[in-house]
Amino acid sequence: MEINILIGGAxxxxxxxxxxxxxxxxxREGFGLIYTKDYMSRVRGGHNFSRLRIAPGxxxxxxxxxxxxxxxxxxxxNLHRDNLTPSGxxxxxxxxxxxxxxxxxxxxxxxxxxxxxxxxxxxxxTVAVGALLVLIGLETPTVEELLKxxxxxxEGVAGKNITAxxxxxxxxxxxxxxxxxxxxxxEDGKKLFIDGNQVLGMAAMSSGCRFLSAYxxxxxxxxxxxxxxxxxxxxxxxxQAEDEIAAINMALGASYTGVRSMTCTSGGGFSLMVxxxxxxxxxxxPIVVVxxxxxxxxxxxxxxxxxxxxxxxxxxxxxxxxxAVLSATSHEDAFYRLNKAFELAxxxxxxxxxxxxxxxxxxxxxxxxxxxxxxxxxxxLAEEGSLEKPYQRYRITDNGISPRALPGQFENEVVLVDSxxxxxKGNIIEDAATRRAMVEKRMRKLDSxxxxxxxxxxxxxxxxxxxxxxxxxxxxVIREAVDALIALGTKTAMLHFSDLWPLPQKRLRSLLAEVxxxxxxxxxxxxxxxxLIRRESGLSIGGLILKYDGRPFLSREIVEExxxxx
Amino acid sequence: xxxxxxxxxxxxxxxxxGCGNFAIREALAGALAEHCLESHQVLLVSGIGQAAKIPHYxxxxxxNGLHGRALSPAVGARVANHNLKVIVESGDGDSYGExxxxxxxxIRRNPDIAHFVHDNQVYGLTKGQASPTSDPGMVTxxxxxxxxxxxxxxxxxxxxxxxxxxxxxxxxxxxxxxxxMKEAINFSGYALIDILQPCPSFNKVNTRGWYKKRVYFxxxxxxxxxxxxxxxxxxxxxxxxxxxxxxxxxxTFEESRAALEGEPLSFRPFDPQEMSGLQEEFL
Numbered sequence: 001m002e003i004n005i006l007i008g009g010a011x012x013x014x015x016x017x018x019x020x021x022x023x024x025x026x027x028r029e030g031f032g033l034i035y036t037k038d039y040m041s042r043v044r045g046g047h048n049f050s051r052l053r054i055a056p057g058x059x060x061x062x063x064x065x066x067x068x069x070x071x072x073x074x075x076x077x078n079l080h081r082d083n084l085t086p087s088g089x090x091x092x093x094x095x096x097x098x099x100x101x102x103x104x105x106x107x108x109x110x111x112x113x114x115x116x117x118x119x120x121x122x123x124x125x126t127v128a129v130g131a132l133l134v135l136i137g138l139e140t141p142t143v144e145e146l147l148k149x150x151x152x153x154x155e156g157v158a159g160k161n162i163t164a165x166x167x168x169x170x171x172x173x174x175x176x177x178x179x180x181x182x183x184x185x186x187e188d189g190k191k192l193f194i195d196g197n198q199v200l201g202m203a204a205m206s207s208g209c210r211f212l213s214a215y216x217x218x219x220x221x222x223x224x225x226x227x228x229x230x231x232x233x234x235x236x237x238x239x240q241a242e243d244e245i246a247a248i249n250m251a252l253g254a255s256y257t258g259v260r261s262m263t264c265t266s267g268g269g270f271s272l273m274v275x276x277x278x279x280x281x282x283x284x285x286p287i288v289v290v291x292x293x294x295x296x297x298x299x300x301x302x303x304x305x306x307x308x309x310x311x312x313x314x315x316x317x318x319x320x321x322x323x324a325v326l327s328a329t330s331h332e333d334a335f336y337r338l339n340k341a342f343e344l345a346x347x348x349x350x351x352x353x354x355x356x357x358x359x360x361x362x363x364x365x366x367x368x369x370x371x372x373x374x375x376x377x378x379x380x381l382a383e384e385g386s387l388e389k390p391y392q393r394y395r396i397t398d399n400g401i402s403p404r405a406l407p408g409q410f411e412n413e414v415v416l417v418d419s420x421x422x423x424x425k426g427n428i429i430e431d432a433a434t435r436r437a438m439v440e441k442r443m444r445k446l447d448s449x450x451x452x453x454x455x456x457x458x459x460x461x462x463x464x465x466x467x468x469x470x471x472x473x474x475x476x477v478i479r480e481a482v483d484a485l486i487a488l489g490t491k492t493a494m495l496h497f498s499d500l501w502p503l504p505q506k507r508l509r510s511l512l513a514e515v516x517x518x519x520x521x522x523x524x525x526x527x528x529x530x531x532l533i534r535r536e537s538g539l540s541i542g543g544l545i546l547k548y549d550g551r552p553f554l555s556r557e558i559v560e561e562x563x564x565x566x
Numbered sequence: 567x568x569x570x571x572x573x574x575x576x577x578x579x580x581x582x583x584g585c586g587n588f589a590i591r592e593a594l595a596g597a598l599a600e601h602c603l604e605s606h607q608v609l610l611v612s613g614i615g616q617a618a619k620i621p622h623y624x625x626x627x628x629x630n631g632l633h634g635r636a637l638s639p640a641v642g643a644r645v646a647n648h649n650l651k652v653i654v655e656s657g658d659g660d661s662y663g664e665x666x667x668x669x670x671x672x673i674r675r676n677p678d679i680a681h682f683v684h685d686n687q688v689y690g691l692t693k694g695q696a697s698p699t700s701d702p703g704m705v706t707x708x709x710x711x712x713x714x715x716x717x718x719x720x721x722x723x724x725x726x727x728x729x730x731x732x733x734x735x736x737x738x739x740x741x742x743x744x745x746x747m748k749e750a751i752n753f754s755g756y757a758l759i760d761i762l763q764p765c766p767s768f769n770k771v772n773t774r775g776w777y778k779k780r781v782y783f784x785x786x787x788x789x790x791x792x793x794x795x796x797x798x799x800x801x802x803x804x805x806x807x808x809x810x811x812x813x814x815x816x817x818t819f820e821e822s823r824a825a826l827e828g829e830p831l832s833f834r835p836f837d838p839q840e841m842s843g844l845q846e847e848f849l
Contacts, residue, residue, distance in 0.1 A: 028849075192848035206841040210831045211645050230844075235825045235834060237645050242671035246638040249631065253611070253639025256629055257646035258832025279632050339838075369845055375838035406832055407609050407627035407643070408650055414605050416621060416628040419614070427577065427622050428630075 001056065001183045003136055004065055006080055007128075008049030009072025011042050014125040018070070019050045019364075021129050025142045027193040027366045030185030032058035034476075035364040036552070041218070041302040047075055054136075056183040058191075058366050060330075060476025061555055067180055068135055070128055072111075073097070089176060091131050093124075107131065107175045114167040119160035126161045130168025137178025140165055192367050196360035196473075199331050200264075200290060201226025202370075203338035205236060208377045209288070210259040213239040213250040218302050219358040220264040220292035244269040248276030248287070256285045256417060258406040260342055260379075264290040267309045268299065274316045277351050281321025283417040284394070284402065284442065286345035286352075288338070293357040295550045304550030305358035307472055307523040310532070313353050314501055320439070322348065322446040325501035327355040329457070329475035331367045334360070336374055337498055343376045344452060348445050349404055355500070357523070359552040360473035380404065392424040393417060396437060400444030450502035458507060460493030461486060466562055467515040469508075469541060470522065471497040471529050474553055478521050481558035488559070490566070497529065503536045512539050517566065519543040521558055569602035571595040577623040581616060584774075586737030586763025590684055591623055593740050594655070597747035598626070608651045611640040613660035615691050617684035620655050634664025637672045637681070641819070644677050647830040648820050651751060652678070658685040662698040662718050669720075673727040673756055677819040680750040680757045683720065684737075686765035687772050694768035704771055721799035724758045725792065725812060731757035732795060732812040736781050737764070738774060739808060746810060755818045762806070780806040789813035 005022075007015045016037075023035045033054045040046040051062040064083050069090045071077040074097035077090060084090070090099060094108040109131045115124040126147070133140060144162050151158035194202075201223045204212070212227045214220070228238040241247035244265055251261040265273065270291050280287045291313060295306035313325055324344050328334040338354055345352040382403040388395070391413040395402045402424075407415045416426030421438060423429045457475070460482040470478045478494050485492040495511060497504075512518060520530035520541045525548040530541045545561045547553050574595040581587045598608060608626035612618035614633035621628025627650070631639050636654045643652050654661075661669055661683045672679070688706075689695040695708045698718040705712045724732045731753045735743040743761065750757035762781070764774040784798060784807045795812035820826045 190849050192845055194845075194848040198848065202841075202844050205844060206838050208836040208838065210825075211642065213642065231823075231825060235831055237823055237825055237831070239641070239645070241638075242667055245635065246668055246671070249635040249638030250642040250645075252631070253629065253642025254646040255642070256639065257609070257643040257650065258830075259646040261642065261646075275632055276635075283629075283631075369849070370842075372839045372842040377836055377838050406647075408606050408647055408830075408832075410606065412604065412606055414625060414627045416630075418622075418628070418630040419632055420630065426628065428580075428619065 001181055002059070003054045003067050003180050003182060004063055005052040005068045005070065005132065006049055006066045007070040007072070008047060008076030008080060010045045011040060011048050012044045013072045015048060015050050015072070017125045018128050019052060021126070021143060021146060022132055023052060023364055024146055024193045025138070026054060027191050028142050028146070029138065030187070031182060032056065032186050032191070032366050034059045034062055036062045037362045038551070039303050047079065049076065049080070054183060057186070060480050064554060064556070068132065070132065089135060089179065091128060091172065107135070107172050109168055109171045111168070114171060115164050118164035118167055123161055123164040126164040127168035130165040131172035134169045134173045134177055136180050136182055140169055190369065192369055193364055194331060194367065195222065195362060195364040196328060196331065196334065196356060197222025197362070198226055199334050200328070200338050200356065203335045204262055205230055205234065206372060206375055207339045207342040208260045209262050209342065210235055211237050211239070211251060211254040211261040212263065213241045213247045214264050215241050215244050215247050215269055217266045217269045219294055219361040220266050220290060220356070222361060223264045223290060244272035245276065248273040248289070249279070251287055252276060252280055252283070252285050255287050256283070256407070260286070260346070262288040262290065264292065266292050266294050267296050267312065270309070270312070270316070278317035278319055278321070279419050280351040281317060281319065281323065281442070282419050284349040285417065286349055288341045288345050288352050288354060290354045290356060292361045293355060295548070301550040303358065305473070305523060305552050306548060306550060307357055307474070308525070308528065308548070310355065310471070310500065310528040313355060314532070321442055322350050322449055323353060323501065324348070324449055324453070324499070325353045325355060326499050327472040327497070328360045329472060329496060329498045331365045333498060335370050339375045343378060344449070346378065346380045347401070348449050349401060350445060355472055357473050359523070381406065381409070384410065389413065391415065393426045394422060394424045394438065394441070396424060396441050399448055400441045446502060453499040453502055453504040455504045455507040456495045456497040458493060458495055461491040464491050464493035464515055465517060466490055466492040466566070467511060467518040468492065468494045468558065469518060469520045469529065470494065471500055474521055474523060477553045477555050478558060480555035484555055484559045485562060490562070500529070500532070503532060505537050508533065508537065508539065517542055519545050519562065521545045521553070523547055523553065569599045571599040574598055574605070574624050574626065576625045579623050580619055582767045584764070584766040585616070586686060586765070587617055587620070587684060589737040589740045590682070590743065590761055590763065591620060593744040593747055594624060594682070596744040597751060600748055601751060603651055607649070608653065609643055611636045611643065611652065611654045613656040613665060615657040615660045617655065617657035618660055634660050635668065636660065637665060637668040637679070640679050641672060641675065641677045644679065644820060645826070646832045648678070648826055649830050653680045653682065653751065655682045656684070657690070658683060658687065658697045658699045659689050662720055666698070670723070670727055673724055673729045675819045676730065676755045676816065678755055680747070680753065680759070682747065682750070682759050682761060684763055685720070685760050686763045686769055688765050688769040690765055690768055701771065719799065720758070720760050721811065722796060725796050725799055729758055729812070730755045730815045731810070732799065733759045733810040734762065734808050735759055736762045736777055736808055738778055739781065742783070742808065749810060749813070753813070754815045777806070780804060781808050782806070783808055786811065
């Protein structure tokens, strides 16, 4: 009992408007859903589409089959008609193209004409939402309410949209009313309808991040947009840097001077930042770097997904210094995990990486509201009572963490940081003994940092014969593959890493000793987690299930690869 | 504290005897003393190079960052704590070469930062290659046929980009340098001083004597006259003008951001639980 909707058209036709309106409506009505985007790197034209899956609970991934296809142009129909289920229907505008009579699944709705009659062609999307609603048997009041919220203060616009909505509803009702069964509603209260970048933006704001400097780069830009949108009302500054080099250096200056700071980018932009990453390690200044991965090398596939920058992040920056690498596995977890990144950055005074990807960044899901009392804001700054004077920024300590003071925090005390090797005061040195002491001091931080890493999430059969190992945004799709394999009679479990470096190994070691068939499931061509596991633990993962065509996994593909191999 | 220049001078320098950096450091210490700025109220940001070592030789807060990147952390510092006096001090290679993009865009941004460029028209720390401001014809170990590219004119560029404070000084005119630094530090917005200085080790053309013979103080009637400033900025050769060519403040980066009004962001309290309202828009 689930409904899969696909809306497609050319860039600029407004698929997002439709999906946002429909998705939010469904979530307000209590349905669980996921909504993913597949779009091209262009502003107009091409073929873009979005999938919306409504299923019991909250679905973790979308599927290929389509129950309702909203084809805003003929290309969409031609590309996706073969994925229609036997009872699938197609909403299309008969003024733009026609579908053969004998297919008997068309729902012709004159989207543009009805929109013009309601007051403007721009509302063709609202007409389409009306048509979709009647097919899934939902009434219009929730959407009407949403339209009034969206166009608050512009009653005329809201009214016209409501007219367009009803026109679409009535037009489609002549062909099919409630011909798809919605799954049961979730009865456990209100849910958020939110995408990955919004989750990270809200997490940064709620972690006390007060400065984001970045250069726009898909698919990370949504984080920038989110924080910038808050800057008129909250004490947060978003600065669009002239390049990524400036972005990370600005963030480091702000962090050194005292605010939680972050930058966000994708692989190409991150390439420009690595000099700054190394600086952060040397001057021991906290910074959170969110890298939303997309396929490379170079410009690659700008709007698509991949997990191919793990190795790059692990090794980024010249020289040796401690770092941690965390990743976004689900909307539920990522909110708290980005807060953890800020906490670790302040505690260990070193760069902390947070890996996302297009698949996570652009995907909306319905999720429980977050518990803000779980968030930390521990700045770990030096305090007057315990401050040893004169203050020394790089005082050697047992755990390698030096008391951190801010410029201007203490009367007549100064804070000196240097990208050259330095002594405890921060002054340039070249002697071997001080160099050795400083390297050891910095690297000592790794010992306790390793203790902070969460073991990977374990899900599925308690005594598996098949173990799927993954990291990052593939959490949901692997989880659905586990469920499917169990349903098919294969005892399967998954081990999914959120914290990647320093690599937590306890659970991995105990499971791999027991399981016969293990696979790393990764959105890359090299099996980077598999290589990391081998390097760090000496353990070999049996097989690799890899995908590197720029598209996220489908659970079906994982299931088939496991079945073929067994 | 007592506001004395000696208070700020610390450390044993890595500079060559006769280097213009010494006079520049003394002028800076004098300017800080005469403004009576306490060490913890000032932040000196630099990049890499001989001039960029100055945070080790002046007792204030210091951020000795990466080559060419000094302006960027300085802007970040102003965001975090706009009560700090932020001074960027670096060489010509750092400021105009490696950091050229940041130079251009921070003039547009107009943060309240004083930028003092030690311009000796040569690379010191890498031992004598051409810098962006080297005169054509200068022969070096790398530019073996002499410099063939046109020099970058920092003052004209700054004026064209809309900088509000544009000045040229000479390390050999220390009193004038100190007074100009004082004005730049108090200027609201981005203030550039291009400071000519000899490099006795590597620049055998533009020596102390070479500069001394050419520099002069023109009469500047109206420091808000952009065209007159532009004319002065283009004078080079037999006569090299010194002074504040342009002084005309406009809206700063900090003034244009509402979040920066009041208490510095660094010292404002925060409680994550007060942010839970953020999720309402997603319901």
